[in-house]
Amino acid sequence: AAGVIQSPRHLIKEKRETATLKCYPIPRHDTVYWYQQGPGQDPQFLISFYEKMQSDKGSIPDRFSAQQFSDYHSELNMSSLELGDSALYFCASSSQAGTRQETQYFGPGTRLLVL
Amino acid sequence: GNSVTQMEGPVTLSEEAFLTINCTYTATGYPSLFWYVQYPGEGLQLLLKATKADDKGSNKGFEATYRKETTSFHLEKGSVQVSDSAVYFCALYYGGGFKTIFGAGTRLFVKA
Numbered sequence: 001a002a003g004v005i006q007s008p009r010h011l012i013k014e015k016r017e018t019a020t021l022k023c024y025p026i027p028r029h030d031t032v033y034w035y036q037q038g039p040g041q042d043p044q045f046l047i048s049f050y051e052k053m054q055s056d057k058g059s060i061p062d063r064f065s066a067q068q069f070s071d072y073h074s075e076l077n078m079s080s081l082e083l084g085d086s087a088l089y090f091c092a093s094s095s096q097a098g099t100r101q102e103t104q105y106f107g108p109g110t111r112l113l114v115l
Numbered sequence: 116g117n118s119v120t121q122m123e124g125p126v127t128l129s130e131e132a133f134l135t136i137n138c139t140y141t142a143t144g145y146p147s148l149f150w151y152v153q154y155p156g157e158g159l160q161l162l163l164k165a166t167k168a169d170d171k172g173s174n175k176g177f178e179a180t181y182r183k184e185t186t187s188f189h190l191e192k193g194s195v196q197v198s199d200s201a202v203y204f205c206a207l208y209y210g211g212g213f214k215t216i217f218g219a220g221t222r223l224f225v226k227a
Contacts, residue, residue, distance in 0.1 A: 103161065104161075
């Protein structure tokens with residue numbers, strides 16, 4: 001079965017550079033979520049989109065922005081990177097938004113290292 | 116507010132031992148409850164879920180029952196294997212584009 005695709009899988013950047021992470025949801029999924037997982041930490045919610053509109057917002061820094069496109073893929077743009085941004089970034093997708101059967105399916109993550 | 120509390124790890128067991136990882140939650144309304152597993156260097160995999168009170172989720176020998184009266188969703192397995200070594204996250208989720216709330220994770224080590 002098709003899964004959530006994230007690219008790139010690994011990324012190395014220098015401080016103050018920018019990075020763009022991409023997420024391709026499972027086909028026919030209309031909702032995308034972004035999470036950040038620091039070393040030894042639980043995933044922290046950043047932001048989500050339903051039908052291309054922002055649906056919920058968490059602890060996303062102002063240096064980060066995201067959007068969902070007409071084909072439902074999403075991009076997380078990160079600017080002025082800091083050492084503390086080094087983490088595993090997960091994307092998740094779901095369908096049946098607002099129903100009790102809804103389940104989030106997570107992608108493999110993008111591991112970002114900021115030097 | 117909504118929150119999930121898991122037992123602290125690491126949990127170290129011998130192969131074929133019985134596993135329980137406790138999870139309790141605080142929530143308004145009726146969220147769905149999940150267990151995710153994360154193997155070393157990998158992403159989050161959905162292990163099992165339950166969407167309403169008294170539902171039992173099960174997968175790969177793991178089970179958890181949604182207990183509204185005790186606000187718990189404890190993970191159990193009758194006989195663990197070395198390959199079960201991973202970090203396990205309990206989570207609650209309302210759907211509708213809203214975030215999943217994760218517990219801190221419990222690391223499990225299984226010795227041969």
